[in-house]
Structures are given as structure tokens and as C-alpha cells.
Amino acid sequence: MTLELTDLEACFEGVVPSIISTADADGIPNISYLSHVVMVDDRHVALSNQFFAKTAANIRLNPQATLLLVDGRNGLQFRLALVFAYALEEGPLFEHTSLQLDASSAQVGMTGIMKLRNLDVFRVTKIEPIRSPVETTESLAPKRNRLAGVARIVEAIAAETEADRIVDVMLESIRTEFCFEHALLLQFYEERNQLVTIGSLGFQPSGIGSDVPLGEGVIGAAAASGRLVKVSDMSRVRRFGAAIRDSALSENRTRSIPLPGMPDAMSQIAVPLVAGGTVRGVLFLESRERRAFTAEDEVALSIVARQAAVALALGEKLSLETGSHRVAPAEHSASEQMIRVVHHSFDDSVFVDGDYVIKGIAGRLLVSMLEQHLANGTLEFTNREIRLDAALKLPEFKDNLETRLLLLRRRLDEKQLPIRLVRLGRGRIGIRIEGRLRLRKDMA
Known part of the structure; x- marks a missing residue:
């Protein structure tokens, strides 16, 4: 059987380093390990050029090379005969490879050091398997109809118009259709230049409210670039944020919610949510399996992420309307329990009975509702009224009010x-207070 590059998909995941052999004009050989080999099309591969000056020099003198690829699933090896075609210093392929390299570098504390200089593109003239002296058993993943699964997920998301349902339906559908058990959905908030977790699947604690700076790690890189970022073997890199999570101080002291993660994760993928040409968030998944996310998964998750981005954007617009159907809010509790709320104005952080809840615009939203309740007993609010409140200082463009309310509601629920906060219908939100409220505003 004649082998094609597409048959070697697992070899391009970076699980096992590849080896390139070149020779100078006098035939003196040189061997180097490669961190990234990319399949360009069915006849070409691209090799990352970072530190290998001797390899690069040899290629310019003698354009032929031999490449050894290893299948990360089963150890099968393949030898490719190559002929140098051209070099790339820009363009979509270069940018994608550079992004993957930058994300991997950040994982090991080498941000900006392993910089991609250029990509050397080679034409593949021959592919031959290398017989192993050890018998190997190929591990075949079960056939999965991703197209049918994507269709069902997209249909389920499109049926929803409220942010909480869109988020929950998407994450639960990813679990049932794709069998991925750990995922986060993060919303991008421009005023903080951060991504904030608004949906969580499989993590305890959930990490709702945790944030990632734009451009940091695989999540931040996906948001900054608008491109999918994937790591297929975490044993080769130190996981993003692990040291931070392991040594994190309490939320009360840091006003920071740790990003959840699997200590034994082997694969990660971050998929940007893009709508109208704008990155609105990131879908992030982890798995204990090496090479858990295939090229087919990349396409499937990208389609799901884009549908979710459009649905969330539509939900924001619909929330400007106030639905005719309304769920009656609960009556104010007659409990005599004292509820002590402290608001720190310098970062708008809010503490309830000594427990840190939230900060930023979501913190201002909560305090505003509590102030209105203390002033006139208000228990119900509309999105339109909230948006007209100048004191809240909502962003004029793309205020993401629905996802901010979702974030606040889930933080209050998780902290018990x-x-x-309770949903009362489209464009309506209610507040339940089970006790006597005391609000103190710290202006320091």
C-alpha cells in the first residue's frame, strides 16, 4: 500500500520529537531534533527553524534531507525523503506555527526565547515505513461521526436565546456527543483585557470567575490571535498555571479565583469564539489522554465555538427587550440573620459575610442592586434599567451584560x-436576600 502524508496525521502532533538528517556540500552529515513538523498539504511538510543554524546552512548548500517521524499512538516510524522547496517568514501557516510554538514556550517559562525564525517547506518525494525490531500493536481510536455530533450540538445551541442555557447546552453537548469530560468557557472582557470563566464542566471547584490575561498560556494565546491552539503531550511541557494553582492563596486574601485544571492532563486545546470578526471568548478543553484532540476535533470544536459566539451575541441583543412572560420573584425573606456585605471601591470587589465573591463590573452590579433594595425594597430589575444606570460605568460598546449577570449569579450560587440572583424571564433579573442586609462601602 502506498503511504500518503494524510496517513501520518498522528506523527505531526509533536508527541515524539522528529529527527532531520542533512549533509553539507562535502557530504558530512548532521542530525537534529525538531520540535515542530507541520503537514502543509498532501505533498509538502514544513519544519520549524529556531536554533538549528547548521541544519539551515546545510539545506542551502544541499537541498536534500531525510526526516524521521514517529507515530505518538503506537511508536511506528516513517522515513521521508525531502527536497527543499522554499522558506516562509510570514503568512497564515507561519503565524499558526509561531503561535503553537509561543504557547508551548510559555508553558516552560521560555516566553519569547524559542522564537520562530522561519519555516522551511520541503517537497516529500518518498515515504517508507521503518520495520521495528519490537512487535507493536496499533491503538485504533473508535470511529466517531463528528459531523453528526456537530449538527446536533449546533441545533441545540441555536434553540436557546439566554446566556445561561447557551453555555450549559454547549458544554453538556460536548460531553455527550464528543465524550470530553473537562471544559471551560471563558468570556473576553475588554475593559480588563482578560478572559473570565463563565461556564465549567467536570471541574470541582468549578472555577467560575477565574481569569486569564490576554495572550497568556494556550487560552490567552487563542484569544489574542483568534486562532486555535493545541498541545498534544503535556508531559513535554509544564502546564500553564500549575505553579500558580498549587501555591495559590485563599480567594479572600488574593481577590483571585484559581483557574481549575487537571493535575494529570496530557492534552489541551483552546478554541476562540469568534462572531462578526471579533473574538468574544475561548472554549478550553483538557484530557488525560495524549493526542486526545484530533484534526477532526479541531474542525468540530471550531464550528461549535462559532455557533456559541453567534448565539451569545444574539442573546445580548435580545436581552434589550423585556419579555412578556415573567416568573414571579420570591418574597423578601423574614429571616433575622444579619448579612454583612463589604464593597471595596478601588477594585469593586465584594465580600459577603467575609467571603470574597466577585470584583469589577460584576461587583458594581451586585452593589447597585443591593443599594436599590435598601433604598426602596426593590427585588426586580430589567436589563434596560441596568444599562441606563450611568453609575455602573458599563462599556458603551459590547457591554456583555448577560454574561456578567450569569457570572455573578453562578458565583453567588456556588458560594451558597x-x-x-434568579432569572425572571427575558431581560429581567430578580434578587433574593435571606436575612437583614448591612452594606458597608470602603472608599479607601
Whole structure:
């Protein structure tokens, strides 16, 4: 059987380093390990050029090379005969490879050091398997109909118009259709230049409210570039944020919620949510399996992420309307329990009975509702009224009010506090306070 490059898909995941052999004009050989080999099309591969000056020099003198690829699933090896075609210093392929390299570098504390200089593109003239002295058993993943699964997920997301349902339906559908058990959905908030977790699957604690700076790690890189970022073997790199999570101080002291993660994760993928040409968030998944996310998964998750981005954007617009159907809010509790709320104005952080809840615009939203309740007993609010409140200082463009309310509601629920938010229908939100409220504003 004649082998094609597409048959070697698993060899391009970077699980096992590849080896390139070149020779100078006098035939003196040189061998180097490669961190990234990319399949360009069915006849070409691209090799990353970072530190290998001797390899690069040899190629310019003698354009022929031999490449050894290893299948990360089963150890099968393949020898490719190459002829140098051209070099790339820009363009989509160069940018994609550079992004993957930058993300991997950040994982090991080498941000900006392993910089991609250029990509050397080679024409493949021959592919031959290398017989192993050890018998190997190929591990075949079960056939999965990703196209049918994507269709069902997209249909489920399109049926929803409220942010909480869109988020929950997407994550749960990823679990049932794709069998991925750990995922996060993060919304991008421009005023903070951060991504904030608004949806969580499979993590305890959930990490709702945790944030990632734009451009940091695989999540931040996906958001900054608008491109998918994937790591297929975490044993080769130190996981993003692990040291931070392992040594994290309490939320109360840091006003920071740790990003959840699997200590034994082997694969990660971050998929940007793009709508109208704008990155609105990132879908992030982890797995304990090496090479858990295939090229087919990349396409499937990208389609799901784009549908979610469009649905969330539509939900924001619909929330400007106030639905005719309304769920009656609960009556104010007659409990005599004292609820002590402290608001720190310098970062708009809010503490309830000594527990840190949230900060930023979501913190201002909560305090505004509590102030209105103390002033006139208000228990119900509309999105339109909230948006007209100049004191909240909502962003004029793309305020993401629905996802901010979702974030706040889920944080209050997760903390099991005597203050809760409830959905009362489209464009309506209610507040439940189970006790006597005391609000102190710290202006320092």
C-alpha cells in the first residue's frame, strides 16, 4: 500500500520529537531534533527553524534531507525523503506555527526565547515505513461521526436565546456527543483585557470567575490571535498555571479565583469564539489522554465555538427587550440573620459575610442592586434599567451584560450565600436576600 502524508496525521502532533538528517556540500552529515513538523498539504511538510543554524546552512548548500517521524499512538516510524522547496517568514501557516510554538514556550517559562525564525517547506518525494525490531500493536481510536455530533450540538445551541442555557447546552453537548469530560468557557472582557470563566464542566471547584490575561498560556494565546491552539503531550511541557494553582492563596486574601485544571492532563486545546470578526471568548478543553484532540476535533470544536459566539451575541441583543412572560420573584425573606456585605471601591470587589465573591463590573452590579433594595425594597430589575444606570460605568460598546449577570449569579450560587440572583424571564433579573442586609462601602 502506498503511504500518503494524510496517513501520518498522528506523527505531526509533536508527541515524539522528529529527527532531520542533512549533509553539507562535502557530504558530512548532521542530525537534529525538531520540535515542530507541520503537514502543509498532501505533498509538502514544513519544519520549524529556531536554533538549528547548521541544519539551515546545510539545506542551502544541499537541498536534500531525510526526516524521521514517529507515530505518538503506537511508536511506528516513517522515513521521508525531502527536497527543499522554499522558506516562509510570514503568512497564515507561519503565524499558526509561531503561535503553537509561543504557547508551548510559555508553558516552560521560555516566553519569547524559542522564537520562530522561519519555516522551511520541503517537497516529500518518498515515504517508507521503518520495520521495528519490537512487535507493536496499533491503538485504533473508535470511529466517531463528528459531523453528526456537530449538527446536533449546533441545533441545540441555536434553540436557546439566554446566556445561561447557551453555555450549559454547549458544554453538556460536548460531553455527550464528543465524550470530553473537562471544559471551560471563558468570556473576553475588554475593559480588563482578560478572559473570565463563565461556564465549567467536570471541574470541582468549578472555577467560575477565574481569569486569564490576554495572550497568556494556550487560552490567552487563542484569544489574542483568534486562532486555535493545541498541545498534544503535556508531559513535554509544564502546564500553564500549575505553579500558580498549587501555591495559590485563599480567594479572600488574593481577590483571585484559581483557574481549575487537571493535575494529570496530557492534552489541551483552546478554541476562540469568534462572531462578526471579533473574538468574544475561548472554549478550553483538557484530557488525560495524549493526542486526545484530533484534526477532526479541531474542525468540530471550531464550528461549535462559532455557533456559541453567534448565539451569545444574539442573546445580548435580545436581552434589550423585556419579555412578556415573567416568573414571579420570591418574597423578601423574614429571616433575622444579619448579612454583612463589604464593597471595596478601588477594585469593586465584594465580600459577603467575609467571603470574597466577585470584583469589577460584576461587583458594581451586585452593589447597585443591593443599594436599590435598601433604598426602596426593590427585588426586580430589567436589563434596560441596568444599562441606563450611568453609575455602573458599563462599556458603551459590547457591554456583555448577560454574561456578567450569569457570572455573578453562578458565583453567588456556588458560594451558597444568602444573596442569590434568579432569572425572571427575558431581560429581567430578580434578587433574593435571606436575612437583614448591612452594606458597608470602603472608599479607601
